[in-house]
Structure formats: C-alpha cells, structure tokens
Amino acid sequence: MIPIHTRVFRWNPATEDEGRMVAYEVSVHEGARVLDVLQSIHDDIDPSLSFRSSCKAGQCGSCAVLVDGEPKLACMTEASDGMEIKPLNLPVIQDLTVDLIPGINQIPRISADTGTGLPAHEEIQAIKPLRDCIECFSCISVCPACDVTAFTGPAAMRGFMRIALDPRDSTNRIGKAIEDGLFTCTSCGKCFEVCPKNIRIPGKAIEKLREIANKAGLTLPRHQEVEKLVQTTGRSVPREKLTFLEQVGEVIEPEGEVRGEVGFFVGCMFNGRLPDTALDMLYVMRKNGIRVIIPPEQVCCGSPLIRTGQTSYINTLRETNKNCFSKRGITTVMTMCAGCGATLKNDYPDKPFVVKDVTEVLTGYGIIPTQKLPVIATYHDPCHLLRGQGISEEPRSLLIPAVQEFIEMPSICCGSGGGVRSGVPEEAAALGENRREAIRKTGADIVVTVCPFCEYHIQEHTDRPVKNLLTVLREGYEAMESSGRESTDDK
Amino acid sequence: MLGEQIHECHVAVIGSGGAGIRAAIEASSHGETLLISKTIAGKGGCTIMAEGGYNAVMCEADCTDDHYQDTMRGGAYLNDPELVRVLVSEAPLRMNDLISWGAVFDVTPECTIAQRPFGGQKFPRTCYAGDRTGHEMMMTLMDRYHACGAETLHEVDVIDLIPSKEGITGLVGLDRKGDLVIVHADAVILATGGGTRIYDISTNSMSGTGDGYAIGYRAGATLIDMEQIQFHPTGAVYPRDARGRLITEAVRGEGGVLKNTKGERFMSRYDPERMELSTRDVVARAVATEIQEGRGTEHGGVYLDVTHLKPEEIERRLPIMLEQYLQFGVDIRKEPMEVAPTAHHIMGGLKITPDGATTIRRLYACGEVTGGVHGANRLGGNALADTQVFGKRAGEAAALCSRISCPDIDPMIHDIRELLGTYREGTINPAAVITELRLAMWEGAGIFRDEGSLTRCRETIERLMKMTPKAVSNQNLAECCTVRNMCTTAHLIVTSALLRKESRGSHLRTDCTEIYNPEKSLFGHTGISPAGARIERRNS
Numbered sequence A: 001m002i003p004i005h006t007r008v009f010r011w012n013p014a015t016e017d018e019g020r021m022v023a024y025e026v027s028v029h030e031g032a033r034v035l036d037v038l039q040s041i042h043d044d045i046d047p048s049l050s051f052r053s054s055c056k057a058g059q060c061g062s063c064a065v066l067v068d069g070e071p072k073l074a075c076m077t078e079a080s081d082g083m084e085i086k087p088l089n090l091p092v093i094q095d096l097t098v099d100l101i102p103g104i105n106q107i108p109r110i111s112a113d114t115g116t117g118l119p120a121h122e123e124i125q126a127i128k129p130l131r132d133c134i135e136c137f138s139c140i141s142v143c144p145a146c147d148v149t150a151f152t153g154p155a156a157m158r159g160f161m162r163i164a165l166d167p168r169d170s171t172n173r174i175g176k177a178i179e180d181g182l183f184t185c186t187s188c189g190k191c192f193e194v195c196p197k198n199i200r201i202p203g204k205a206i207e208k209l210r211e212i213a214n215k216a217g218l219t220l221p222r223h224q225e226v227e228k229l230v231q232t233t234g235r236s237v238p239r240e241k242l243t244f245l246e247q248v249g250e251v252i253e254p255e256g257e258v259r260g261e262v263g264f265f266v267g268c269m270f271n272g273r274l275p276d277t278a279l280d281m282l283y284v285m286r287k288n289g290i291r292v293i294i295p296p297e298q299v300c301c302g303s304p305l306i307r308t309g310q311t312s313y314i315n316t317l318r319e320t321n322k323n324c325f326s327k328r329g330i331t332t333v334m335t336m337c338a339g340c341g342a343t344l345k346n347d348y349p350d351k352p353f354v355v356k357d358v359t360e361v362l363t364g365y366g367i368i369p370t371q372k373l374p375v376i377a378t379y380h381d382p383c384h385l386l387r388g389q390g391i392s393e394e395p396r397s398l399l400i401p402a403v404q405e406f407i408e409m410p411s412i413c414c415g416s417g418g419g420v421r422s423g424v425p426e427e428a429a430a431l432g433e434n435r436r437e438a439i440r441k442t443g444a445d446i447v448v449t450v451c452p453f454c455e456y457h458i459q460e461h462t463d464r465p466v467k468n469l470l471t472v473l474r475e476g477y478e479a480m481e482s483s484g485r486e487s488t489d490d491k
Numbered sequence B: 001m002l003g004e005q006i007h008e009c010h011v012a013v014i015g016s017g018g019a020g021i022r023a024a025i026e027a028s029s030h031g032e033t034l035l036i037s038k039t040i041a042g043k044g045g046c047t048i049m050a051e052g053g054y055n056a057v058m059c060e061a062d063c064t065d066d067h068y069q070d071t072m073r074g075g076a077y078l079n080d081p082e083l084v085r086v087l088v089s090e091a092p093l094r095m096n097d098l099i100s101w102g103a104v105f106d107v108t109p110e111c112t113i114a115q116r117p118f119g120g121q122k123f124p125r126t127c128y129a130g131d132r133t134g135h136e137m138m139m140t141l142m143d144r145y146h147a148c149g150a151e152t153l154h155e156v157d158v159i160d161l162i163p164s165k166e167g168i169t170g171l172v173g174l175d176r177k178g179d180l181v182i183v184h185a186d187a188v189i190l191a192t193g194g195g196t197r198i199y200d201i202s203t204n205s206m207s208g209t210g211d212g213y214a215i216g217y218r219a220g221a222t223l224i225d226m227e228q229i230q231f232h233p234t235g236a237v238y239p240r241d242a243r244g245r246l247i248t249e250a251v252r253g254e255g256g257v258l259k260n261t262k263g264e265r266f267m268s269r270y271d272p273e274r275m276e277l278s279t280r281d282v283v284a285r286a287v288a289t290e291i292q293e294g295r296g297t298e299h300g301g302v303y304l305d306v307t308h309l310k311p312e313e314i315e316r317r318l319p320i321m322l323e324q325y326l327q328f329g330v331d332i333r334k335e336p337m338e339v340a341p342t343a344h345h346i347m348g349g350l351k352i353t354p355d356g357a358t359t360i361r362r363l364y365a366c367g368e369v370t371g372g373v374h375g376a377n378r379l380g381g382n383a384l385a386d387t388q389v390f391g392k393r394a395g396e397a398a399a400l401c402s403r404i405s406c407p408d409i410d411p412m413i414h415d416i417r418e419l420l421g422t423y424r425e426g427t428i429n430p431a432a433v434i435t436e437l438r439l440a441m442w443e444g445a446g447i448f449r450d451e452g453s454l455t456r457c458r459e460t461i462e463r464l465m466k467m468t469p470k471a472v473s474n475q476n477l478a479e480c481c482t483v484r485n486m487c488t489t490a491h492l493i494v495t496s497a498l499l500r501k502e503s504r505g506s507h508l509r510t511d512c513t514e515i516y517n518p519e520k521s522l523f524g525h526t527g528i529s530p531a532g533a534r535i536e537r538r539n540s
C-alpha cells in the first residue's frame, strides 16, 4: 500500500455558501486510480463525499474531474501524491458532482430516414472517429468559447458532424449548428487536448462543419471578405504600409560565420501589419549566424480560410508556397507566426521540407546570451504554438534568461483565433478581458508572446506592453551593445 | 422528515441499460412512459461497457437453428427453449432496428454487417462496433430515446415495488438528496441488469449490485437458476484496483492465445477441439486450474497473448483494449496481458414468459435481471441480443396492461420510512459490510463450490443481513438500501447453489461427483421466491 495525500473540493450548496478544499490522506494499492482514492475517502473517512462513477473503464463518461486543474477521467488516471481534485468547470450539484444533463440534452440526435439500409464501409470509417465520445464533457469544461458565449460546445459540434457524415439522416442541420455556436470556436485545440477519446474536434468536426456552411453560402460576411482579399492579393491583410517582403532582400547573410540556414515563411500578419517584429527576428538571426532565405513570391498559408471552412482556394496557395521553397532547395522552413506554423505543419501534406517555429530554430542552434532586461515578464502561450505544434519549452528557455524575472500565467486562449476576432468580436473581447485579469494577477511589467494575432489582440486588452519574444531578444542584444559601448567609453 | 415527490405514468421502466431503454422506446409508443435510473440515463449499467458484440444470424450461410443449438449447448440445456427460440429468431430484427436508427456497426467492404467468431459458436455471428459495441448500442438507443417522448428521472435509486391486489402498480425510490420518489404506474418493467459486484472480483459497473433480483424477490416474484454465475476467463489482474476489469472475448476471437508460465497453450488439455474459443465455463475453469496448480504468474494470472498479430490489426480491431492497457503501462502489441477469471454475468433471474411477464401481474422484466434465456452458461454476444429482443417485448406487453387506480400506499410508505430511519441510526459502515460480503462470495460461491463452502458463505451472509448499515446523511440512505439488496441477492445465489447437487454449466459442485450428460440431467431449474425454494426434477 502507498500513502496518497490529496486535496479535494467539497461543497454542499444546500447548506454552504461556498466550497473549500479539504486535505485527506489515504493508503491505496500501487497503480491506484484517482477514482480509487475518492472511493477510499468515501469508504474510510467521509461517506458523504459526492462523486460519480459507473463503468470504471473509461466508457461511460461519468467520472471526469479536474486533477491538478486538467480534466481527467478519474477511473483511468493514476493517482499521484499531492494531487488536487476539483469538479469540472460546470454547475456543481455537490462536491465533485456536476450537472451534466443540460450538456447531454444539447447533443444533436440523429433521426434516420426510414429504409436507408447500411452505410458503406468508407462512410462508417469516416464516422467512427467521431463516435467514440462518452459525453464526459471534459471538453465543455475547458472550452473558452463555452466560457463566455452561449456555445453548446465541442461535444455537440462533434455530434453535428457525425450526423452530417451519415447517409441515413438527410436533414440539414447546418443552420442549427451555426445557431448553437459553430462560429464561436477559436480553434484553440484545448478540447482535443483534454478529450480522453482523442477526438480531433477542431479539425475533424468544426472546420468541416464550417466547410459545409461555406458550401451553403453561410460563411460569415467578414470571413468572406477575407477570402476575397486572399484570392485577389494573395494576402489576408490589406496593404497599409511598406510590407516586410518589400523591405528585405532574398538572402539575409549573418554576421560572421554561417552556422545554419533556413527559409523564412513570413505570413500575412508579420508581412503587412507587424513588419518591424519580423525585422527584429532578422536582427537576432544575423547575430546568431543563421542565414535566412526569403522567397518573395510566397503567399498566405491559407490558415484564415481553413479555420473558417473556405477551402476552395487552398490548393493554389499550398502549391505556390511549396514551390517557392522547394525550387530553392530549402530543407527547413521557419515560421514565426504560430498560426502559419501550425498550418504548414498540419495542413500541408507531402511537403518537401520540414517546418520549424523560430523558437525551435533558435533553441536548436543555441543563441548568444543577451543582457537581462530589467523587467518582470509573463508569457502568453499562443494556442497554435502550444497545442497546434506542441511547443511550450522552447519559448520559455529563450525568454527566461533574457529578463530579470519570469512569472507563469495559466495558458488560456486569448480569443483571437479561428476567425472569432473578425466574426464574433464581442466574444473575442470577452476572452481578451479575461486575459487582462490574468495578466494583472501576475503583476508582470510586460507580456511576451510569439504569435502576431495574440500580440495584436491582447494589446487591446491590457495596459502592459505586449511584446514578441524576438523583440525582447533584440532589445537584450542592444542593451548589451550599448552597455558594452559604455564600458569601453569609460576606459 | 424526508420530502417526497409523486409521479404517475402508464409504464414505469427501472434501469437505463440496453434493456430498459429499448423497453421504454417501445412502451412510449403506447402510453406515457417514465424511466427511472440509478445513474444518469444511458451512462450506467453494463451495456455501455460491453465490448465484444451482438449475436445475430445476419446472412444466408448461417441459420437460426444453429444459433439455437449453440445457445442450448452452451447453456448446458438448462435454457428455457421457448425463450431461446424467440432470442435467435428476433435478434436479427432488433439488430436491424439499431441499424435503421443510426447505429455505426462495422461493415464489410461488400456492405454487409461484419461478424466475428465468438466462443462456443459454430459460425462467426457476432456483430460488432470495434470493441465498443455496447457503447455504440447505447449511443444509438439514447438518440432514439430522446425522440420517443418518455420522461426520465435521472439518479433515482428504486428501493421497492408497490404491491396491490392488482399486482405491481408502482415503485418507491430515493433521489440524490435522499427524498422519497413515488411512482404510480399501470405496469412496471424491471431492467436493472446484473449483480456480480457482490463478488470480490467482478467485471460489472458500479450499479451491478443485483438490486433488481432483490427488489423482485421482495415483491414476491419467482427467480430461477440463481446459482448460475458466469466467471469470465479473462479479467485483468493488475494493477490491483483494476482487477476483474474485463478483457473482452474478442481478444480470443481475433486470435489471442492463452499460455501458462511454462509457455504451454494449456487449452489443448481442456478442450483440444475448440481451444481458446471453448465456452466460458470451460475456459474459466481451465485458467483457474492452471493458477491453482502453480502455473500462474506472480500476480496470480495466466498470459493472454496477441503479440503474434499485426500491430495494425490490433489497433483497428481492439482499440479500447489497446488504449486501456497503454494507460496501465502495458503495450499489448509487444507484451502479453495477464488474466484470471472474474465474476461476469448472472444467468439466473426473474422467471419470465416470452413477453417478459414475471410471475406477478403487471411486473415485467427484461435483460440480465431475468433468467432462462442463457441457461447455465451464456454465450458471449447473446446478452446484448437479449436486451434488445426482450426489451422490446417487455415494453410492448407492459404497455398493453389495463389502466388502474392508485392503491393506498400509506402503510407501505410508513414501513419504508421506518426502515430508512433505522439506517440513520445504523451501527456499521456500509463499505465494511460490502467488503466482507464480496470476499465471502468469492471464497464460498466462486468457480468451484461445495456444500461446506456454500453453507459457510450463507452463514456469513445471514450474519451480515442482521447488521444495520449506517447512513451518515440522507444522501447515503440509498447506499444502505443497496447493501440490503446485495445481501439478498447473495443469499438467493447461495441458497439456489445448495439446491443444485450437480455440476451443470457454470455451477461446479466439487462434492457432486456424478457426471450427467447435461441434456439428460435429472434436474431442471431451481426456483426461489419468498414462498420457498426448490429444484425441478425432470422425468428422463
């Protein structure tokens, strides 16, 4: 037997105004699950502890709770000493028991037409991955859109797509899916990350439903404008000033010895709206011996279209981008925008090069240390970097040595993705305001991120400066140089 | 004093597994139907956990006569032949209902229902949705259920039925808060599923506590063949808290082999013809014998091995097994599983007619809570079919009951309040009673039993029945009622097991050495009701 110390949320709304965390110690067998710990508290310490379970095999979806803040099935998650157990972020009935019924009632239900017979093998194969849902509502608990809007949630969207794929149900429900919040999803990917059944809801359900909406002419007008812009200019951002590509040559040679070489995919935001940040990146690359090749004919990666279901023009973009790098023999393409990076990595099959985020490139080669900037910094994880590309360590390992103090903040979507900022601005604003509060709580002087969408959006919702990591590094190098000059001046 | 809420309906269905939901769908097309479930409807019970599949004759190459023969032979000819006929002839129709309601079963490239081989069957007739067949069924049934107009009481534990001159006319339950829920109905359908949670090692869901057997018994119904407990040969043995968790028969159906620590495929000694795909009673005894005779692993199991199959095959056909084992740190593509027998299914239960009518008027039953369909040993895949075939029949028949007025229930409610009152004053932790009961059942009424072990077990149960479990709050009253039901069900099993002085199917009496050909056995069903217990004698 092994001892487990845990803190568990207790609240009986009938008799108490608010909940509290209570510490328990139990001994359980090696390999015990979270559920076994709860059962042991119930059996041996306090039988009034309320929690749900039924199958104990990850099949009924009764037992999801937050273990150290993340939704987990209690019956499948190994218990760990010191863990904290809280209810899902849904209305609490008592202790860890939450109200699942409203969510269940919002799942769309198939109503098959009579006499349709069996679907074909391929149709079944297509539906299956969406069919594993056990209605545990871990996804609803973490969905930022559910938090601030009347979105019925990822599990319900999965249900709509499952029905859309089934030839036995011919009712058209796309209008209902939109009404239920199809366009409120920021494509943050959190639902997929927590889903115990690994259902790729953003890619396999939401984007696909948005495609269906697109074919039915129901794409949001603001999103249609973006598509028009991409079709006519190759860019999703209108030209307002001198763009990055107009300012730079095709090959940027580093200072001194060449330690590496990458192709650079700039993306619409850095090209059109934040070219100075991209120039900061070139500064850092030059300092660190990395040659950067910038094909001028590159275009939008297609992300703003894919996320909003407008896929008819995607192939043209993909081919142009693939060709411009491959014909120059470039084997590593670097992105700096999290959205572009995730798209090139995940939505460009059969590409003849590898794609790396700028933070991967820099940590891969290693960089000359900068001078520490005299600020307290926090870091906002861009969804498309953290979950879209699985990158969280690299930016931190570059940022932490570059500032005087670093404070973590919970990584939650800022609301700028998935076309929400343009399509459902009030939702994007509400999520931005949540970030304001989170930033305030850290007490940091600056917010650092590496995604232009996040940077642009969060800046509207905080009084602290929001900076790109590359800008911070450039400032660190410049501070080093000027203090170096000062010390030489002193001599 | 506890509050109470009162409901009225035409048909009340207890239980939201495959049988209960199917019954409610059917009943609701005839009159107001109310479904009462201990768990959130659709989430509880064992149907949602069923992995392997659903037996039905779905193609020309197979025939219902063969399905009938396989079922009878598997059940050691203790099955009720009429119920088996109904099962095999209607299983395909009910499968087609599911398909027409949107079920996503695996299909072949030729667009027919895919079927896999399962133990004890001459033809591969087990339809499946990967290894999440029961989940697929429940999802489909819930889709249909949501449109059928039945009302639902989620998370209400039924504690007793309301008897009257006219038969059963309602039920009494407890909600989450511990308030009484009273339902008046013209007919009641018991679909509470099984009860092997009364054993130390079990595959069942948390609600597999045998409530329905006890509730039906107290209401005066007759239960048959309660001694027939199926021990599934392949339950997990490690980690300890997950022991008993089912390793689906589909693993063997897909080619998995059983080996002891000497590396022998030992089934060749027990059933050389059918090997791993012999019936469950035979395989479970073989595994238990290997372990008993010292050829088991350190964790007390034998090996179940699929490493000779292609990894992609395993990923496609056994995804849940693969995922569950990975969570426990074992990659079944590369290393064998360790397995041992686990209490799985209760073949006995309420005696029913083919329409699901019990021996009491207006009380119907369907699914695992009934007896007779599976005889002395259930074939894998027949239980899911059972839930659909008899769920539909019970729903239809119950809905045809005439309307009646509510009886006076004050005396009964008074008694229930008194019982609940004693629980608030109880003296023992319910968990302690359950632990002792489970160990006693595993020891005394397990795979191998004899008069001595059964008698000792019965004494323990009777001692436990005299104790009063303690409800620390009103929310805990339902748990105490469950403890009472678990003890009653255990008692029914042990009493019936003492009556059957022969080894038959899953019931192996080591003290009865006379070997009958099951087809020619002198004995028929055991039967037990509050009026007494007896075993039928056949005239051979």
Ligand SMILES: Cc1cc2nc3c(=O)[nH]c(=O)nc-3n(C[C@H](O)[C@H](O)[C@H](O)COP(=O)(O)OP(=O)(O)OC[C@H]3O[C@@H](n4cnc5c(N)ncnc54)[C@H](O)[C@@H]3O)c2cc1C
Residues within 6 Å of the ligand: B014, B015, B016, B017, B018, B019, B020, B036, B037, B038, B039, B042, B043, B044, B045, B046, B047, B048, B049, B050, B051, B052, B053, B054, B055, B133, B134, B156, B157, B158, B159, B191, B192, B193, B194, B203, B204, B205, B207, B211, B212, B246, B344, B345, B366, B367, B368, B369, B380, B381, B382, B383, B384, B385, B387
């Ligand atoms: C792990 C596992 C795998 C299996 N695999 C297969 C398989 O592959 N093929 C096959 O044919 N069979 C299989 N079986 C057997 C089969 O699943 C069951 O026999 C069958 O599903 C029982 O269905 P049911 O509707 O009768 O009961 P269940 O599905 O068990 O439902 C019982 C319902 O009754 C409710 N209930 C219980 N007590 C009360 C009460 N007091 N008050 C209110 N509600 C109550 C429960 O909450 C639940 O909703 C398997 C069983 C298990 C445990």
Ligand code: SF4
Residues within 6 Å of the ligand: A139, A142, A143, A144, A145, A146, A153, A154, A184, A185, A186, A187, A188, A189, A190, A191, A192, A201, A202, A206
């Ligand atoms: S991707 Fe994010 S916003 Fe979209 S449904 Fe999933 S959790 Fe919600």
Ligand code: SF4
Residues within 6 Å of the ligand: A061, A132, A133, A134, A135, A136, A137, A138, A139, A140, A154, A155, A158, A191, A194, A195, A196, A197, A198, A199
């Ligand atoms: S989609 Fe995944 S996380 Fe959401 S309810 Fe279904 S199983 Fe749970």
Ligand code: FES
Residues within 6 Å of the ligand: A052, A053, A054, A055, A056, A057, A058, A059, A060, A061, A062, A063, A064, A073, A074, A075, A076
């Ligand atoms: S208890 Fe069923 S999923 Fe955990």
